[in-house]
Amino acid sequence: MSLLQPEFGLLFWMLLSFAVVFIILAKFGFPxxxxxxxxxxxxxxxxxxxxxxxxxxLAGIKAxxxxxxxxxxxxxxxxxxxxxxxxxxxLSEAKVSAQIEAKKQxxxxxxxxxxxxxxxxxxxxxxxxxxxxxxxxKVIRTNLxxxxxxxxxxxxxxxxLTVSKS
Amino acid sequence: MKNLVYKIRRYTWLLxxxxxxxxxxxANESEGKGEVDVKSIVFGHIGDSYEWHxxxxxxxxxxxxxxxxxxxxDGTWHMFFSxxxxxxxxxxxxxxxxxxxxxxxxxxxxxNAAGAEVRPLDLSITKTxxxxxxxxxxxxxxxxxxxxxxxxxxxxxxxxxVGTMEMFIMDxxxxxxxACIGKGYERYSPYLLTVFFFIFFNNLMxxxxxxxGGANVTGNIAITLTLACCTLLAVNLFATKEYWKxxxxxxxxxxxxxxxxxxxxxxxxxxxxALMIRLFANIMAGHSVILSxxxxxxxxxxxxxxxxxxxxxxxxxxxxFMNILELLVAYIQAYVFTMLSSVFIGLSLVExxxxxx
Numbered sequence: 001m002s003l004l005q006p007e008f009g010l011l012f013w014m015l016l017s018f019a020v021v022f023i024i025l026a027k028f029g030f031p032x033x034x035x036x037x038x039x040x041x042x043x044x045x046x047x048x049x050x051x052x053x054x055x056x057x058l059a060g061i062k063a064x065x066x067x068x069x070x071x072x073x074x075x076x077x078x079x080x081x082x083x084x085x086x087x088x089x090x091l092s093e094a095k096v097s098a099q100i101e102a103k104k105q106x107x108x109x110x111x112x113x114x115x116x117x118x119x120x121x122x123x124x125x126x127x128x129x130x131x132x133x134x135x136x137x138k139v140i141r142t143n144l145x146x147x148x149x150x151x152x153x154x155x156x157x158x159x160x161l162t163v164s165k166s
Numbered sequence: 167m168k169n170l171v172y173k174i175r176r177y178t179w180l181l182x183x184x185x186x187x188x189x190x191x192x193a194n195e196s197e198g199k200g201e202v203d204v205k206s207i208v209f210g211h212i213g214d215s216y217e218w219h220x221x222x223x224x225x226x227x228x229x230x231x232x233x234x235x236x237x238x239x240d241g242t243w244h245m246f247f248s249x250x251x252x253x254x255x256x257x258x259x260x261x262x263x264x265x266x267x268x269x270x271x272x273x274x275x276x277x278n279a280a281g282a283e284v285r286p287l288d289l290s291i292t293k294t295x296x297x298x299x300x301x302x303x304x305x306x307x308x309x310x311x312x313x314x315x316x317x318x319x320x321x322x323x324x325x326x327x328v329g330t331m332e333m334f335i336m337d338x339x340x341x342x343x344x345a346c347i348g349k350g351y352e353r354y355s356p357y358l359l360t361v362f363f364f365i366f367f368n369n370l371m372x373x374x375x376x377x378x379g380g381a382n383v384t385g386n387i388a389i390t391l392t393l394a395c396c397t398l399l400a401v402n403l404f405a406t407k408e409y410w411k412x413x414x415x416x417x418x419x420x421x422x423x424x425x426x427x428x429x430x431x432x433x434x435x436x437x438x439x440a441l442m443i444r445l446f447a448n449i450m451a452g453h454s455v456i457l458s459x460x461x462x463x464x465x466x467x468x469x470x471x472x473x474x475x476x477x478x479x480x481x482x483x484x485x486x487f488m489n490i491l492e493l494l495v496a497y498i499q500a501y502v503f504t505m506l507s508s509v510f511i512g513l514s515l516v517e518x519x520x521x522x523x
Contacts, residue, residue, distance in 0.1 A: 002213065003209075003212070005387070007214060007288075007388050009289045009295065013299065014389050017299050018396070021305060021306060025310075026356035029310055032316060034335070036316035039320065040322075043321045
Protein backbone atom coordinates (compact mmCIF):
# COMPACT_ATOMS: atom_id res chain seq x y z
CA MET A 1 0.00 0.00 0.00
CA SER A 2 2.91 2.34 0.54
CA LEU A 3 3.11 2.68 -3.23
CA LEU A 4 -0.30 4.34 -3.25
CA GLN A 5 0.44 6.73 -0.40
CA PRO A 6 1.89 9.97 -1.64
CA GLU A 7 4.85 11.00 0.49
CA PHE A 8 4.53 14.53 1.83
CA GLY A 9 8.21 15.38 1.29
CA LEU A 10 8.07 14.18 -2.29
CA LEU A 11 4.86 16.13 -2.93
CA PHE A 12 6.58 19.22 -1.61
CA TRP A 13 9.68 18.84 -3.78
CA MET A 14 7.64 17.85 -6.81
CA LEU A 15 5.34 20.85 -6.45
CA LEU A 16 8.30 23.16 -5.94
CA SER A 17 10.35 21.89 -8.86
CA PHE A 18 7.38 21.61 -11.19
CA ALA A 19 6.31 25.15 -10.32
CA VAL A 20 9.81 26.45 -10.93
CA VAL A 21 10.11 24.54 -14.21
CA PHE A 22 6.67 25.76 -15.27
CA ILE A 23 7.43 29.39 -14.44
CA ILE A 24 10.81 29.32 -16.18
CA LEU A 25 9.62 27.49 -19.27
CA ALA A 26 6.33 29.38 -19.54
CA LYS A 27 8.22 32.68 -19.36
CA PHE A 28 11.41 32.04 -21.29
CA GLY A 29 10.97 28.69 -22.99
CA PHE A 30 7.92 27.67 -24.98
CA PRO A 31 6.31 31.03 -25.81
CA UNK A 32 9.60 32.24 -27.23
CA UNK A 33 9.95 29.16 -29.40
CA UNK A 34 6.36 29.16 -30.62
CA UNK A 35 6.52 32.89 -31.27
CA UNK A 36 9.74 32.53 -33.23
CA UNK A 37 8.30 29.67 -35.28
CA UNK A 38 5.17 31.72 -35.93
CA UNK A 39 7.28 34.70 -36.97
CA UNK A 40 9.40 32.54 -39.19
CA UNK A 41 6.28 31.13 -40.78
CA UNK A 42 5.02 34.63 -41.47
CA UNK A 43 8.42 35.61 -42.80
CA UNK A 44 8.44 32.63 -45.15
CA UNK A 45 4.89 33.37 -46.26
CA UNK A 46 5.82 36.97 -46.89
CA UNK A 47 8.95 35.97 -48.77
CA UNK A 48 6.98 33.55 -50.90
CA UNK A 49 4.43 36.25 -51.62
CA UNK A 50 7.20 38.66 -52.53
CA UNK A 51 8.86 36.07 -54.74
CA UNK A 52 5.53 35.42 -56.44
CA UNK A 53 4.95 39.10 -57.16
CA UNK A 54 8.54 39.47 -58.28
CA UNK A 55 8.06 36.54 -60.63
CA UNK A 56 4.88 38.06 -61.94
CA UNK A 57 6.62 41.36 -62.44
CA LEU A 58 9.46 39.62 -64.18
CA ALA A 59 7.01 37.85 -66.46
CA GLY A 60 5.36 41.21 -67.14
CA ILE A 61 8.70 42.77 -67.90
CA LYS A 62 9.56 39.90 -70.20
CA ALA A 63 6.25 40.25 -72.02
CA UNK A 64 6.80 44.00 -72.23
CA UNK A 65 10.27 43.45 -73.60
CA UNK A 66 8.97 41.00 -76.17
CA UNK A 67 6.21 43.40 -77.17
CA UNK A 68 8.73 46.18 -77.49
CA UNK A 69 10.98 43.97 -79.55
CA UNK A 70 8.15 43.00 -81.85
CA UNK A 71 7.16 46.63 -82.20
CA UNK A 72 10.72 47.59 -82.95
CA UNK A 73 10.90 44.89 -85.56
CA UNK A 74 7.70 46.13 -87.14
CA UNK A 75 9.03 49.67 -87.10
CA UNK A 76 12.22 48.44 -88.70
CA UNK A 77 10.27 46.74 -91.47
CA UNK A 78 8.19 49.84 -91.93
CA UNK A 79 11.24 52.09 -92.07
CA UNK A 80 12.95 49.78 -94.52
CA UNK A 81 9.89 49.72 -96.70
CA UNK A 82 9.65 53.46 -96.57
CA UNK A 83 13.29 53.81 -97.44
CA UNK A 84 12.84 51.48 -100.38
CA UNK A 85 9.85 53.44 -101.56
CA UNK A 86 11.69 56.71 -101.20
CA UNK A 87 14.60 55.29 -103.12
CA UNK A 88 12.30 54.12 -105.86
CA UNK A 89 10.67 57.50 -105.98
CA UNK A 90 13.97 59.32 -106.06
CA LEU A 91 15.22 57.01 -108.73
CA SER A 92 12.17 57.40 -110.90
CA GLU A 93 12.16 61.14 -110.41
CA ALA A 94 15.80 61.24 -111.32
CA LYS A 95 15.06 59.15 -114.40
CA VAL A 96 12.26 61.43 -115.43
CA SER A 97 14.31 64.56 -114.92
CA ALA A 98 17.21 62.97 -116.75
CA GLN A 99 14.93 62.09 -119.64
CA ILE A 100 13.57 65.61 -119.73
CA GLU A 101 17.04 67.02 -119.63
CA ALA A 102 18.22 64.68 -122.31
CA LYS A 103 15.24 65.53 -124.47
CA LYS A 104 15.89 69.20 -123.96
CA GLN A 105 19.50 68.81 -124.96
CA UNK A 106 18.53 66.67 -127.89
CA UNK A 107 16.07 69.28 -129.04
CA UNK A 108 18.67 71.94 -128.72
CA UNK A 109 21.13 69.88 -130.68
CA UNK A 110 18.50 69.21 -133.29
CA UNK A 111 17.72 72.90 -133.58
CA UNK A 112 21.40 73.66 -133.90
CA UNK A 113 21.81 71.00 -136.51
CA UNK A 114 18.83 72.38 -138.35
CA UNK A 115 20.29 75.84 -138.21
CA UNK A 116 23.65 74.65 -139.35
CA UNK A 117 22.05 72.65 -142.09
CA UNK A 118 20.14 75.64 -143.25
CA UNK A 119 23.29 77.69 -143.04
CA UNK A 120 25.12 75.10 -145.07
CA UNK A 121 22.33 74.94 -147.62
CA UNK A 122 22.36 78.69 -147.86
CA UNK A 123 26.08 78.60 -148.33
CA UNK A 124 25.82 75.90 -150.94
CA UNK A 125 23.17 77.85 -152.82
CA UNK A 126 25.28 80.94 -152.74
CA UNK A 127 28.21 78.94 -154.06
CA UNK A 128 25.99 77.32 -156.68
CA UNK A 129 24.67 80.75 -157.73
CA UNK A 130 28.17 82.10 -158.02
CA UNK A 131 29.31 78.99 -159.77
CA UNK A 132 26.35 79.01 -162.18
CA UNK A 133 26.99 82.68 -162.99
CA UNK A 134 30.65 81.85 -163.57
CA UNK A 135 29.65 78.90 -165.71
CA UNK A 136 27.23 81.06 -167.66
CA UNK A 137 29.95 83.68 -168.17
CA LYS A 138 32.26 81.02 -169.41
CA VAL A 139 29.50 79.86 -171.74
CA ILE A 140 28.71 83.25 -173.13
CA ARG A 141 32.23 84.58 -172.55
CA THR A 142 30.91 87.72 -171.15
CA ASN A 143 30.76 89.04 -167.76
CA LEU A 144 27.38 89.02 -166.48
CA UNK A 145 26.59 91.77 -164.14
CA UNK A 146 26.29 90.40 -160.80
CA UNK A 147 23.48 92.65 -159.82
CA UNK A 148 20.87 91.97 -157.40
CA UNK A 149 18.13 90.99 -159.84
CA UNK A 150 20.19 88.24 -161.35
CA UNK A 151 20.99 86.73 -157.95
CA UNK A 152 17.36 86.71 -157.00
CA UNK A 153 16.45 84.96 -160.18
CA UNK A 154 18.95 82.24 -159.54
CA UNK A 155 17.63 81.82 -156.10
CA UNK A 156 14.17 81.41 -157.41
CA UNK A 157 15.33 78.86 -159.87
CA UNK A 158 17.08 76.94 -157.13
CA UNK A 159 14.04 77.02 -155.00
CA UNK A 160 11.99 75.64 -157.79
CA LEU A 161 14.52 72.91 -158.26
CA THR A 162 14.67 71.90 -154.67
CA VAL A 163 10.93 72.09 -154.26
CA SER A 164 10.32 69.90 -157.27
CA LYS A 165 12.88 67.44 -155.96
CA SER A 166 11.53 67.21 -152.49
CA MET B 167 32.29 -9.36 -47.72
CA LYS B 168 34.13 -7.24 -45.16
CA ASN B 169 30.78 -5.99 -43.91
CA LEU B 170 29.60 -9.53 -43.34
CA VAL B 171 32.70 -10.37 -41.33
CA TYR B 172 32.06 -7.32 -39.15
CA LYS B 173 28.48 -8.37 -38.65
CA ILE B 174 29.40 -11.89 -37.63
CA ARG B 175 32.00 -10.56 -35.23
CA ARG B 176 29.55 -8.13 -33.69
CA TYR B 177 26.86 -10.75 -33.15
CA THR B 178 29.37 -13.16 -31.67
CA TRP B 179 30.37 -10.52 -29.15
CA LEU B 180 26.74 -9.84 -28.36
CA LEU B 181 26.06 -13.50 -27.74
CA UNK B 182 29.13 -13.78 -25.56
CA UNK B 183 27.99 -10.75 -23.58
CA UNK B 184 24.62 -12.38 -23.08
CA UNK B 185 26.17 -15.49 -21.63
CA UNK B 186 28.59 -13.53 -19.50
CA UNK B 187 26.32 -13.42 -16.40
CA UNK B 188 26.02 -17.20 -16.60
CA UNK B 189 29.68 -17.80 -15.84
CA UNK B 190 29.95 -16.28 -12.35
CA UNK B 191 26.44 -17.45 -11.52
CA UNK B 192 27.30 -21.06 -12.23
CA ALA B 193 30.53 -20.64 -10.31
CA ASN B 194 28.55 -19.55 -7.26
CA GLU B 195 26.18 -22.42 -7.57
CA SER B 196 28.04 -24.75 -5.26
CA GLU B 197 28.14 -22.16 -2.49
CA GLY B 198 24.37 -22.32 -2.21
CA LYS B 199 23.65 -18.69 -1.47
CA GLY B 200 20.30 -17.45 -0.22
CA GLU B 201 17.28 -16.99 -2.40
CA VAL B 202 16.99 -13.89 -4.54
CA ASP B 203 14.34 -11.67 -3.01
CA VAL B 204 12.75 -10.38 -6.21
CA LYS B 205 9.99 -8.55 -4.39
CA SER B 206 12.36 -6.47 -2.31
CA ILE B 207 14.56 -5.72 -5.34
CA VAL B 208 11.64 -4.58 -7.46
CA PHE B 209 9.89 -2.65 -4.71
CA GLY B 210 13.20 -1.24 -3.54
CA HIS B 211 13.69 0.19 -6.98
CA ILE B 212 10.23 1.50 -7.73
CA GLY B 213 9.87 2.85 -4.20
CA ASP B 214 11.75 5.75 -2.78
CA SER B 215 14.93 5.77 -0.69
CA TYR B 216 17.14 8.13 1.22
CA GLU B 217 20.21 7.31 -0.82
CA TRP B 218 20.90 6.58 -4.44
CA HIS B 219 22.05 3.00 -4.53
CA UNK B 220 24.26 2.41 -7.55
CA UNK B 221 25.63 -1.07 -7.12
CA UNK B 222 26.82 -3.59 -4.58
CA UNK B 223 30.35 -4.84 -5.06
CA UNK B 224 30.89 -7.83 -2.88
CA UNK B 225 29.91 -6.70 0.59
CA UNK B 226 30.21 -2.92 0.06
CA UNK B 227 27.25 -0.89 -1.10
CA UNK B 228 28.15 1.87 -3.52
CA UNK B 229 25.59 4.60 -3.17
CA UNK B 230 25.31 8.36 -3.26
CA UNK B 231 24.19 9.86 0.05
CA UNK B 232 21.36 12.36 -0.23
CA UNK B 233 20.46 15.13 2.21
CA UNK B 234 17.91 14.35 4.90
CA UNK B 235 15.81 17.31 6.05
CA UNK B 236 13.48 16.59 8.93
CA UNK B 237 11.66 18.57 11.58
CA UNK B 238 11.61 16.65 14.82
CA UNK B 239 9.06 16.58 17.64
CA ASP B 240 10.76 19.47 19.38
CA GLY B 241 10.18 21.69 16.34
CA THR B 242 13.82 22.01 15.33
CA TRP B 243 15.06 21.33 11.82
CA HIS B 244 17.75 18.71 11.27
CA MET B 245 19.84 18.48 8.12
CA PHE B 246 22.39 15.77 7.49
CA PHE B 247 23.44 13.26 4.86
CA SER B 248 21.81 9.87 4.82
CA UNK B 249 25.26 8.31 5.07
CA UNK B 250 25.29 9.29 8.77
CA UNK B 251 22.91 6.40 9.43
CA UNK B 252 25.55 3.96 8.24
CA UNK B 253 28.33 5.63 10.17
CA UNK B 254 26.72 5.24 13.58
CA UNK B 255 26.70 1.69 14.96
CA UNK B 256 23.04 1.72 15.99
CA UNK B 257 21.90 3.24 12.72
CA UNK B 258 20.57 6.23 14.67
CA UNK B 259 21.52 9.85 14.14
CA UNK B 260 20.27 12.79 16.20
CA UNK B 261 17.42 10.59 17.39
CA UNK B 262 16.29 9.64 13.89
CA UNK B 263 16.58 6.26 12.26
CA UNK B 264 15.20 4.39 9.29
CA UNK B 265 12.36 2.14 10.39
CA UNK B 266 12.59 -1.53 9.55
CA UNK B 267 9.21 -3.16 9.23
CA UNK B 268 6.08 -1.85 10.81
CA UNK B 269 3.88 0.93 9.62
CA UNK B 270 6.66 3.22 8.44
CA UNK B 271 8.94 0.64 6.82
CA UNK B 272 11.91 2.28 5.17
CA UNK B 273 10.98 5.77 6.31
CA UNK B 274 12.79 8.01 8.77
CA UNK B 275 11.17 7.86 12.20
CA UNK B 276 11.88 8.98 15.74
CA UNK B 277 10.63 7.91 19.14
CA ASN B 278 8.16 10.13 20.93
CA ALA B 279 7.92 10.51 24.69
CA ALA B 280 5.79 7.36 25.00
CA GLY B 281 8.40 5.34 23.14
CA ALA B 282 6.28 4.79 20.04
CA GLU B 283 7.60 5.33 16.51
CA VAL B 284 6.36 8.56 14.94
CA ARG B 285 7.22 10.22 11.68
CA PRO B 286 8.78 13.65 11.77
CA LEU B 287 7.95 16.24 9.16
CA ASP B 288 10.09 14.81 6.40
CA LEU B 289 11.27 17.09 3.60
CA SER B 290 14.29 14.97 2.73
CA ILE B 291 15.66 15.09 -0.75
CA THR B 292 15.06 11.45 -1.47
CA LYS B 293 16.13 9.57 -4.58
CA THR B 294 12.97 10.52 -6.46
CA UNK B 295 13.08 14.14 -5.29
CA UNK B 296 16.73 14.35 -6.32
CA UNK B 297 15.89 12.86 -9.72
CA UNK B 298 13.04 15.37 -10.19
CA UNK B 299 15.34 18.28 -9.39
CA UNK B 300 18.11 16.97 -11.64
CA UNK B 301 15.74 16.23 -14.51
CA UNK B 302 14.04 19.61 -14.09
CA UNK B 303 17.38 21.37 -14.37
CA UNK B 304 18.31 19.34 -17.45
CA UNK B 305 14.91 19.96 -19.03
CA UNK B 306 15.18 23.71 -18.40
CA UNK B 307 18.67 23.76 -19.87
CA UNK B 308 17.52 21.95 -23.01
CA UNK B 309 14.36 23.98 -23.61
CA UNK B 310 16.03 27.29 -22.78
CA UNK B 311 18.87 26.33 -25.10
CA UNK B 312 16.39 25.83 -27.92
CA UNK B 313 14.58 29.08 -27.15
CA UNK B 314 17.88 30.96 -26.94
CA UNK B 315 18.88 29.60 -30.33
CA UNK B 316 15.55 30.72 -31.82
CA UNK B 317 15.98 34.14 -30.29
CA UNK B 318 19.53 34.52 -31.58
CA UNK B 319 18.74 33.34 -35.09
CA UNK B 320 15.42 34.84 -36.08
CA UNK B 321 13.93 33.74 -39.39
CA UNK B 322 16.33 30.84 -39.74
CA UNK B 323 15.52 27.17 -39.99
CA UNK B 324 17.21 25.21 -37.19
CA UNK B 325 19.12 22.02 -37.83
CA UNK B 326 20.09 19.00 -35.78
CA UNK B 327 19.03 18.83 -32.16
CA VAL B 328 17.41 22.27 -32.03
CA GLY B 329 15.48 21.45 -35.18
CA THR B 330 14.27 18.16 -33.75
CA MET B 331 13.17 19.79 -30.50
CA GLU B 332 11.46 22.59 -32.33
CA MET B 333 9.62 20.16 -34.56
CA PHE B 334 8.62 18.17 -31.47
CA ILE B 335 7.38 21.24 -29.60
CA MET B 336 5.45 22.55 -32.58
CA ASP B 337 3.93 19.14 -33.21
CA UNK B 338 2.57 18.94 -29.66
CA UNK B 339 1.53 22.59 -29.79
CA UNK B 340 -0.32 22.37 -33.07
CA UNK B 341 -1.57 18.80 -33.29
CA UNK B 342 -2.44 18.15 -29.67
CA UNK B 343 -3.04 21.36 -27.77
CA UNK B 344 -4.44 23.49 -30.56
CA ALA B 345 -6.49 20.60 -31.95
CA CYS B 346 -8.00 19.65 -28.59
CA ILE B 347 -8.62 23.06 -27.02
CA GLY B 348 -9.39 25.07 -30.11
CA LYS B 349 -9.97 28.78 -29.65
CA GLY B 350 -7.99 30.35 -26.83
CA TYR B 351 -5.40 27.59 -26.64
CA GLU B 352 -2.54 30.08 -26.34
CA ARG B 353 -3.18 30.64 -22.63
CA TYR B 354 -2.80 26.94 -21.84
CA SER B 355 -0.10 25.91 -24.28
CA PRO B 356 2.90 26.83 -22.04
CA TYR B 357 1.45 24.78 -19.19
CA LEU B 358 0.58 21.80 -21.37
CA LEU B 359 3.92 21.86 -23.16
CA THR B 360 5.67 21.97 -19.79
CA VAL B 361 3.60 19.01 -18.61
CA PHE B 362 4.35 17.04 -21.77
CA PHE B 363 8.08 17.61 -21.71
CA PHE B 364 8.30 17.17 -17.95
CA ILE B 365 6.61 13.77 -18.14
CA PHE B 366 8.37 12.70 -21.30
CA PHE B 367 11.81 13.71 -20.08
CA ASN B 368 11.33 12.05 -16.71
CA ASN B 369 10.03 8.90 -18.42
CA LEU B 370 13.06 8.78 -20.68
CA MET B 371 15.48 9.40 -17.84
CA UNK B 372 13.80 6.58 -15.95
CA UNK B 373 14.73 4.20 -18.76
CA UNK B 374 18.45 4.96 -18.55
CA UNK B 375 19.78 2.30 -16.19
CA UNK B 376 22.86 4.16 -14.94
CA UNK B 377 23.23 6.85 -12.30
CA UNK B 378 21.53 10.10 -13.36
CA GLY B 379 18.66 8.10 -14.80
CA GLY B 380 16.85 5.01 -13.66
CA ALA B 381 14.79 6.63 -10.95
CA ASN B 382 11.12 5.76 -11.02
CA VAL B 383 9.90 9.36 -11.07
CA THR B 384 6.65 9.35 -13.04
CA GLY B 385 5.79 5.94 -11.62
CA ASN B 386 5.41 7.53 -8.20
CA ILE B 387 1.94 8.49 -7.04
CA ALA B 388 3.09 11.75 -5.45
CA ILE B 389 4.38 13.00 -8.79
CA THR B 390 1.32 12.07 -10.80
CA LEU B 391 -0.91 13.44 -8.02
CA THR B 392 0.80 16.82 -8.28
CA LEU B 393 0.50 16.85 -12.05
CA ALA B 394 -3.14 15.80 -11.90
CA CYS B 395 -3.89 18.54 -9.34
CA CYS B 396 -2.28 21.11 -11.64
CA THR B 397 -4.51 19.94 -14.49
CA LEU B 398 -7.52 20.03 -12.17
CA LEU B 399 -6.72 23.67 -11.42
CA ALA B 400 -6.10 24.49 -15.09
CA VAL B 401 -9.41 22.94 -16.08
CA ASN B 402 -11.57 24.52 -13.39
CA LEU B 403 -10.00 27.90 -12.70
CA PHE B 404 -10.71 29.42 -16.12
CA ALA B 405 -13.85 27.47 -16.95
CA THR B 406 -16.73 29.28 -18.61
CA LYS B 407 -20.10 29.98 -17.06
CA GLU B 408 -21.64 27.40 -19.37
CA TYR B 409 -19.38 24.68 -17.92
CA TRP B 410 -20.46 25.39 -14.36
CA LYS B 411 -24.08 25.60 -15.42
CA UNK B 412 -23.83 22.13 -16.98
CA UNK B 413 -22.52 20.81 -13.68
CA UNK B 414 -24.86 22.48 -11.20
CA UNK B 415 -27.95 22.82 -13.35
CA UNK B 416 -27.67 20.32 -16.21
CA UNK B 417 -30.11 20.36 -19.08
CA UNK B 418 -32.13 17.32 -17.93
CA UNK B 419 -35.64 16.80 -16.55
CA UNK B 420 -36.06 18.03 -12.98
CA UNK B 421 -36.43 14.53 -11.54
CA UNK B 422 -33.01 13.54 -12.87
CA UNK B 423 -31.24 16.57 -11.42
CA UNK B 424 -30.60 15.09 -7.94
CA UNK B 425 -28.78 12.20 -9.65
CA UNK B 426 -27.01 14.18 -12.33
CA UNK B 427 -25.56 16.89 -10.13
CA UNK B 428 -23.54 14.56 -7.86
CA UNK B 429 -22.38 12.60 -10.91
CA UNK B 430 -21.17 15.78 -12.56
CA UNK B 431 -19.39 16.90 -9.39
CA UNK B 432 -17.69 13.51 -9.07
CA UNK B 433 -16.82 13.84 -12.77
CA UNK B 434 -14.72 16.91 -11.98
CA UNK B 435 -12.52 14.75 -9.80
CA UNK B 436 -12.52 11.54 -11.82
CA UNK B 437 -10.93 13.20 -14.83
CA UNK B 438 -7.66 14.15 -13.10
CA UNK B 439 -7.85 10.95 -11.03
CA ALA B 440 -7.79 8.91 -14.24
CA LEU B 441 -4.82 10.93 -15.44
CA MET B 442 -3.00 10.31 -12.16
CA ILE B 443 -3.59 6.56 -12.04
CA ARG B 444 -2.89 5.97 -15.72
CA LEU B 445 0.52 7.59 -15.73
CA PHE B 446 1.50 6.12 -12.35
CA ALA B 447 0.42 2.59 -13.19
CA ASN B 448 1.93 2.50 -16.68
CA ILE B 449 5.36 3.69 -15.69
CA MET B 450 5.47 1.69 -12.48
CA ALA B 451 4.41 -1.46 -14.31
CA GLY B 452 7.04 -0.89 -16.99
CA HIS B 453 9.79 -0.55 -14.40
CA SER B 454 8.53 -3.61 -12.51
CA VAL B 455 8.42 -5.80 -15.60
CA ILE B 456 11.92 -4.85 -16.74
CA LEU B 457 13.30 -5.42 -13.24
CA SER B 458 11.52 -8.77 -12.92
CA UNK B 459 12.95 -9.88 -16.24
CA UNK B 460 16.44 -8.92 -15.10
CA UNK B 461 15.87 -10.75 -11.81
CA UNK B 462 14.97 -13.87 -13.76
CA UNK B 463 18.65 -14.32 -14.51
CA UNK B 464 19.50 -14.45 -10.81
CA UNK B 465 16.49 -16.57 -9.85
CA UNK B 466 17.46 -19.28 -12.33
CA UNK B 467 21.13 -19.14 -11.28
CA UNK B 468 20.53 -21.96 -8.81
CA UNK B 469 18.63 -24.13 -11.25
CA UNK B 470 21.47 -25.52 -13.28
CA UNK B 471 23.49 -24.20 -16.16
CA UNK B 472 21.22 -25.16 -19.03
CA UNK B 473 18.12 -23.54 -17.60
CA UNK B 474 20.07 -20.53 -16.41
CA UNK B 475 21.75 -20.04 -19.80
CA UNK B 476 18.58 -20.32 -21.79
CA UNK B 477 16.61 -18.13 -19.37
CA UNK B 478 19.38 -15.53 -19.46
CA UNK B 479 19.18 -15.29 -23.22
CA UNK B 480 15.41 -15.18 -23.01
CA UNK B 481 15.34 -12.54 -20.33
CA UNK B 482 17.84 -10.41 -22.22
CA UNK B 483 15.68 -10.61 -25.31
CA UNK B 484 12.55 -9.80 -23.35
CA UNK B 485 14.42 -7.07 -21.52
CA UNK B 486 15.39 -5.46 -24.82
CA PHE B 487 11.85 -5.81 -26.04
CA MET B 488 10.44 -4.26 -22.88
CA ASN B 489 12.93 -1.41 -23.03
CA ILE B 490 11.89 -0.60 -26.57
CA LEU B 491 8.27 -0.90 -25.57
CA GLU B 492 8.86 1.39 -22.60
CA LEU B 493 10.44 3.93 -24.94
CA LEU B 494 7.15 3.95 -26.79
CA VAL B 495 5.18 4.04 -23.54
CA ALA B 496 7.31 6.95 -22.32
CA TYR B 497 6.12 8.96 -25.28
CA ILE B 498 2.56 7.67 -25.34
CA GLN B 499 1.92 8.35 -21.67
CA ALA B 500 3.24 11.89 -21.91
CA TYR B 501 1.18 12.35 -25.06
CA VAL B 502 -1.98 10.92 -23.53
CA PHE B 503 -1.62 12.99 -20.37
CA THR B 504 -1.20 16.16 -22.42
CA MET B 505 -3.95 15.27 -24.86
CA LEU B 506 -6.49 14.39 -22.16
CA SER B 507 -5.61 17.52 -20.20
CA SER B 508 -6.17 19.51 -23.39
CA VAL B 509 -9.47 17.77 -23.99
CA PHE B 510 -10.63 18.48 -20.42
CA ILE B 511 -9.58 22.11 -20.75
CA GLY B 512 -11.34 22.27 -24.09
CA LEU B 513 -14.51 20.90 -22.48
CA SER B 514 -14.31 23.51 -19.74
CA LEU B 515 -14.24 26.27 -22.34
CA VAL B 516 -17.61 25.42 -23.88
CA GLU B 517 -19.59 28.35 -25.18
CA UNK B 518 -23.33 28.73 -24.90
CA UNK B 519 -24.61 26.90 -27.95
CA UNK B 520 -27.98 25.48 -26.92
CA UNK B 521 -29.91 28.33 -28.50
CA UNK B 522 -29.24 26.84 -31.90
CA UNK B 523 -31.60 23.92 -31.24
